[in-house]
Structure formats: structure tokens, C-alpha cells
Amino acid sequence: MMKKTFKIILKSMGVIAVLIVLFLAIVFIVNLISNKSEQGKIESYGQSVTVDGKNMNVLIQGRGEETVVLLPGYGTASPALDFKLLIDELSSFYKVVVIEPFGYGLSDETEKERSTENIVSEIHEALQQLNIDRYTLMGHSIAGIYGLDYVNKYPNEVSAFVGIDSSVSTQPGMDVKFPIKAFAFLEQSGLLRLVKKLSDDPYAGLAFDDQTKEQMRLISNKNSNNDTTLNEMKNISINFKAAQHLAFPENLPLILFIQANNTGVEGWIPLHEGQVKDSVHGEVMKMEGGHYLHHTKSKEIVEKFKEFMEDIKSGH
Structure with a gap:
């Protein structure tokens, strides 16, 4: 009797193993086919500049006298569309330049280490290629770390820094070791595509048109967990640590739009208040909303930013 039961168990386990392998094989093949077919559906936007011998995609919109350069948060698949x-x-008021770093949007990937130093010098080189040498830097999330390094390296070019729920080098939890291999497996196996398909629409209820949402979905499938952004993930804790000895220059206008109710990071508001406390022109603006404040609060962000800069010019 025991032998028979054991045989049945073994058989069942064998069947389950075969089904799992079959399931993974189907997911893998569907992902390969989908990647190929989606490639042709991605519509190009912006223009390409040559940086370090590779193509970096940049979108320019607006004709204002002053320039605002937008930098994305970590893993934002298509910065130009997300912004x-x-x-x-x-x-309506500024010339806007969106930089899509390597591994993002329609830019090439790179094998160069994703250190802050490399990322910052590549962004700078892209702006040099476009003959843009005076601008406000406006960055979301991790761009707070790269931006801090940037404004200290090129103080004569940056006229202000604007953070959109931007990261702070001393925020807790950034010394974590990410499971890079697991993320790579999710992407290569096709399981990531499946997870996204079964998840809620991240853009539901937002003011994006359907065409933009669809393009963001396609570009997300193309870029998620690519080698370049995984290398950036590997460097996150190193880059945060390296930024801890830096501060924003006192005379640089600094306005930080932050989530009023960020429950994920302890001390979110005091961390940002600490960044502006020594600034001659520094302000923290708390806003109700998610981490991607620019998805729901764009109008308010632009109004407050304009007001802030006009006050400085008029000597208030």
C-alpha cells in the first residue's frame, strides 16, 4: 500500500514538474514573439544626440527664453512620455529639454558602469551637443542624487534645482542589496511581462491619452530590467553613499516638491527641510499625491516654480 501511494506521489510530482516547465516555456516563447512584434509598434519621438559614441534620445518642446532640463526617476521606462x-x-513658458539617459526611453544601452559620475557626465555631454549651457535642472526621485552631484560639478550652468519628490542621500533603507539576478530572470523568462499583464493599469485615472499610455506600455516592455538599468540598480547604494558628503550650493535657488504623506520613507519631510535649510533661496512645497507628483500636480508644480523664480528675480 505504501509503495503504491509513494508511486502515485512521485507520478504527481513528475506531472507537476512537466506542467511547470511547459508553462515557463510558453511564457518564454510568448515574450520573445511579443518583443519582436512590439518593436515595430514603438513610435519615435524627440531627437538623437551622440554621447560617448552612442545615441541618446532627447525631447525638446517649447520656445521660452529660459530652459528647463527634466531628469527621470529610476526605471521610468519612457521619460519623455512619462513627463x-x-x-x-x-x-507654455519655457524651452523644455527631456534627457533620456542610456537604458531609458529610446536611448541606446551602455556597458559603462552606472556610477553617478558617468551618468552625470553623459547628461552634461548631451546638453553640450545641443549647445545648452544655462538651465534649471528639474528631476524626479533618484535624479535628486544625480542632480546634487551635477549642480556641484557645473555650478555656472545650473540656474536652479527643482526636485519632484526627489531622493535624499541620507534617506533610510538605501544600503539594501537588490536581488539583481532575480530581476534579470524575471525579464529574460518573460514572467515580468506576465506579471505586468495581470497587474492593474499604472496609468488608470490619469490624464494621459490612450495613445501615450499604449506607447508607455510598449516601451516599458522593451526597457524593464535591461542590463543598463540593472547595473544602475546595482550601483544605487554606492551612489547614495557617495552623495552623502555633498550639499546644494547655498546660493542656488532650490525648490523641492514633495509628497505630504510619504509613509514609505521615515522622516521624508524633515530630510528635505534639511536640504534647503542653508539655502539663500530654498523652499519645500508639500503636495497631496503619489511619488509621481507630476502625474497629478503638473499645473501646481509649474505655477509654484514660476512664482518662486519670479520672486527671486524681483528680489523678494
Whole structure:
């Protein structure tokens, strides 16, 4: 009797193993086919500049006298499309330049280490290629770390820094070791595509048109967990640590738009207040909303930013 039961168990386990292998094989093949077919559906936007011998994609919109350069948060698949609602508000008053770093949007990937130093010098080189040498730097999330390094390296070029729920080098939890291999497996196996398909629409209820949402979905499938952004993930804790000895220059206008109710990071508001406390022109603006404040608060961000800069010019 025991032998029979054991045989049945073994058989069942064998069947389950075969089904799992079959399931993974189907997911893998569907992902390969989908990647190929989606490639042709991605519509190009912006223009390409040569940086370090590779193509970096840049979107320019608006004709204002002053320039605002937008930098994305970590893993934002298509910065130019993700910032669309903000660009539409900004471009009435400013020339807006969205940089898509390597591994993002329609830019090439790179094998160069994703250290802050490399990322910052590549962004700078892209702006040099475009003959842009005076601008406000406006950055979301991790761009707070790269931006801090940037404004200290090129103080004569940056006229202000604007953070959109931007990261702070001393925020807790950034010394974590990310499971890079697991993320790579999710992407290569096709399981990541499946997870996304079964997840809620991240853009539901937002003011993006359907065409933009679809393009963001396609570009997300193309870019998620690519080698370049995984290398950036590997460098996150190193880059945060390296930024801890830096501060924003005192005379640089600094306005930080932050989530009023960020429950994920302890001390979110005091961390940002600490960044502006020594600034001659520094302000923290708390806003109700998610981490991607520019998805829901673009109009308010632009109004407050304009007001802030005009006050400085008029000597208030």
C-alpha cells in the first residue's frame, strides 16, 4: 500500500514538474514573439544626440527664453512620455529639454558602469551637443542624487534645482542589496511581462491619452530590467553613499516638491527641510499625491516654480 501511494506521489510530482516547465516555456516563447512584434509598434519621438559614441534620445518642446532640463526617476521606462503632462504645462513658458539617459526611453544601452559620475557626465555631454549651457535642472526621485552631484560639478550652468519628490542621500533603507539576478530572470523568462499583464493599469485615472499610455506600455516592455538599468540598480547604494558628503550650493535657488504623506520613507519631510535649510533661496512645497507628483500636480508644480523664480528675480 505504501509503495503504491509513494508511486502515485512521485507520478504527481513528475506531472507537476512537466506542467511547470511547459508553462515557463510558453511564457518564454510568448515574450520573445511579443518583443519582436512590439518593436515595430514603438513610435519615435524627440531627437538623437551622440554621447560617448552612442545615441541618446532627447525631447525638446517649447520656445521660452529660459530652459528647463527634466531628469527621470529610476526605471521610468519612457521619460519623455512619462513627463508629458508636466512638459505640456512647462512648455507654455519655457524651452523644455527631456534627457533620456542610456537604458531609458529610446536611448541606446551602455556597458559603462552606472556610477553617478558617468551618468552625470553623459547628461552634461548631451546638453553640450545641443549647445545648452544655462538651465534649471528639474528631476524626479533618484535624479535628486544625480542632480546634487551635477549642480556641484557645473555650478555656472545650473540656474536652479527643482526636485519632484526627489531622493535624499541620507534617506533610510538605501544600503539594501537588490536581488539583481532575480530581476534579470524575471525579464529574460518573460514572467515580468506576465506579471505586468495581470497587474492593474499604472496609468488608470490619469490624464494621459490612450495613445501615450499604449506607447508607455510598449516601451516599458522593451526597457524593464535591461542590463543598463540593472547595473544602475546595482550601483544605487554606492551612489547614495557617495552623495552623502555633498550639499546644494547655498546660493542656488532650490525648490523641492514633495509628497505630504510619504509613509514609505521615515522622516521624508524633515530630510528635505534639511536640504534647503542653508539655502539663500530654498523652499519645500508639500503636495497631496503619489511619488509621481507630476502625474497629478503638473499645473501646481509649474505655477509654484514660476512664482518662486519670479520672486527671486524681483528680489523678494
